[in-house]
Amino acid sequence: MEENNKMDISRRGFLKTAALAGAAMAMPSGLGKVFASEAKQAETSDVVDIDAARIKGHRVLGTGKAAFEVSALGFGVMGMTYNRSQHPDKKECIRLLHEAVERGVTLFDTAIIYGPLTNENLAGEALSEFKGRINVTTKFGHEVIDGKGTGRQDSRPATIRRYCEESLRRLRLDSLPMFYQHRADPNTPAEEVAATIADLIKEGKVQRWGMCEVSAETIRKAHAICPLTAIQSEYHLMHRLVEENGVLDVCRELGIGFVPYSPINRGFLGGCINEYTVFDVNNDNRQTLPRFQPEAMRANTHIVNALQAFGRTRGMTSAQVALGWLLQKAPWIVPIPGTTKLSHLEENLRTLDFNISSGDWKELEDTVAAIPVVGDRYNAEQQRQVGR
Numbered sequence: 001m002e003e004n005n006k007m008d009i010s011r012r013g014f015l016k017t018a019a020l021a022g023a024a025m026a027m028p029s030g031l032g033k034v035f036a037s038e039a040k041q042a043e044t045s046d047v048v049d050i051d052a053a054r055i056k057g058h059r060v061l062g063t064g065k066a067a068f069e070v071s072a073l074g075f076g077v078m079g080m081t082y083n084r085s086q087h088p089d090k091k092e093c094i095r096l097l098h099e100a101v102e103r104g105v106t107l108f109d110t111a112i113i114y115g116p117l118t119n120e121n122l123a124g125e126a127l128s129e130f131k132g133r134i135n136v137t138t139k140f141g142h143e144v145i146d147g148k149g150t151g152r153q154d155s156r157p158a159t160i161r162r163y164c165e166e167s168l169r170r171l172r173l174d175s176l177p178m179f180y181q182h183r184a185d186p187n188t189p190a191e192e193v194a195a196t197i198a199d200l201i202k203e204g205k206v207q208r209w210g211m212c213e214v215s216a217e218t219i220r221k222a223h224a225i226c227p228l229t230a231i232q233s234e235y236h237l238m239h240r241l242v243e244e245n246g247v248l249d250v251c252r253e254l255g256i257g258f259v260p261y262s263p264i265n266r267g268f269l270g271g272c273i274n275e276y277t278v279f280d281v282n283n284d285n286r287q288t289l290p291r292f293q294p295e296a297m298r299a300n301t302h303i304v305n306a307l308q309a310f311g312r313t314r315g316m317t318s319a320q321v322a323l324g325w326l327l328q329k330a331p332w333i334v335p336i337p338g339t340t341k342l343s344h345l346e347e348n349l350r351t352l353d354f355n356i357s358s359g360d361w362k363e364l365e366d367t368v369a370a371i372p373v374v375g376d377r378y379n380a381e382q383q384r385q386v387g388r
Contacts, residue, residue, distance in 0.1 A: 052346065053349035053350045053353070055104030057072055058072065059257075061258075061332060062255065064227060066229040068177070068229045068257065070334055071106040073334065073351070073352070074105065074107030074109055074259070074337075075097070075108050075338065075339075076337060076338030077110045077123050078109070078338055080096075081093075081119045081122055082119055083114075084267075084338075084340070092340075094122070094125065097126040101127070103345070106135060107135055108127060109336045110123045112144055112167060113139070113141075113142040113149050115147075117147055120170040121170050124170050137176070137180065137210075138167050139181070140179065141181045141182035141183045142154075155188040155193050156185070157195075157196040160193065160196045160200070164176065164206060165205075175207055176205065176206045178206075178208040178209060178210055180210040180211060181193055181209075183213060186388065189221075190214075190218045191222065191224075194223075198225065210229050210232055210259070213234070214388060215247070216245060218388060219231060219254070231247060231257075232260075234377065236262065236325075237265075237269065237325060237364075238265050238300065239265070258330070260333065261336055263323055263326055263335035263337050264319050264337055268292070268300070269319060269322040270318055271318050271319070273286075275294040275297045289375075291373070291374070291375035291377050293375060300373060300374055304318055307321045314354065315354075319337075319344070320348075320351040323335055323337060325365075327352070328356070328361055
């Protein structure tokens with residue numbers, strides 16, 4: 001690696017960090033105004049590790065009254081209880097969430113359907129003590145009855161209000177920093193949803209709102225009634241539909257932020273899973289997704305290899321390459337990678353230490369675009385719920 005691409009840390013400090021995270025060295029780039037600084041280790045809260053990655057800086061989602069200042073990388077809480085196979089016990093999850101706060105993460109993402117309910121409960125227990133310092137966003141839209149998801153969507157005004165009150169209780173908040181519609185309800189117009197949220201904002205129960213996996217047309221309709229702060233959709237090097245269907249364009253035009261979920265493609269782009277990975281049949285939706293069947297993963301490993309090759313000469317892991325590519329796309333894009341491991345949190349935050357030229361990113365795009373992606377991202381039922 002070139003001399004000017006090294007971080008200004010001691011070799012001993014780097015080895016300590018590398019042993020913890022497998023993270024690489026690089027000069028701070030200013031991506032999202034983030035760089036390594038002081039932070040406490042989760043395992044040793046009384047010891048300060050000056051070499052631990054820490055976010056200092058922000059990005060802004062939305063504009064005007066809908067503006068929302070957050071850390072350049074957020075944290076997706078979902079996998080701590082839902083759809084990601086085995087996970088640590090609650091005590092360890094809380095410890096990691098606290099560590100993320102100490103390292104400067106201010107945006108945490110959950111939803112009613114995650115669990116259902118258990119993820120909001122965890123986020124409330126772990127993060128409510130940091131009111132005013134961080135923000136927890138959540139989502140409504142998937143119908144939940146007696147603690148179980150029905151597979152249907154319900155965004156009727158009365159239901160939104162009920163879900164809002166219930167989320168406030170679980171998250172131990174007086175007002176929701178941002179309330180997303182998780183999936184569009186085909187029986188409730190976007191304008192009606194937006195009007196309901198506008199009323200909740202006037203009442204002080206919700207501060208901002210967003211929508212997930214909706215079309216550019218739906219975004220325009222909703223935004224005209226109540227300005228949107230952010231759109232949340234899947235976006236990464238293996239799924240770039242929002243570049244093609246007008247969603248990113250309308251966000252840019254209207255001053256709406258964009259929050260990519262699954263920015264590392266559910267762990268795949270980090271090289272942590274492959275065709276031999278066994279998913280928990282009771283708690284992992286990846287086993288139902290065409291793109292995560294063994295034959296598809298075997299073929300798509302060529303994409304991971306391309307990210308690894310790109311990162312190898314720049315001191316980056318493939319996960320850092322995936323996140324860095326998103327961060328350089330626009331200053332109003334804030335990915336929300338999730339993890340249950342301190343090493344992966346460290347690795348993710350180190351992403352913002354790198355300075356990669358636009359030409360190099362274009363070279364990566366072209367390389368990956370030449371590799372066919374095998375398998376759809378969703379099965380037929382889940383696909384019907386997106387893009388409305």
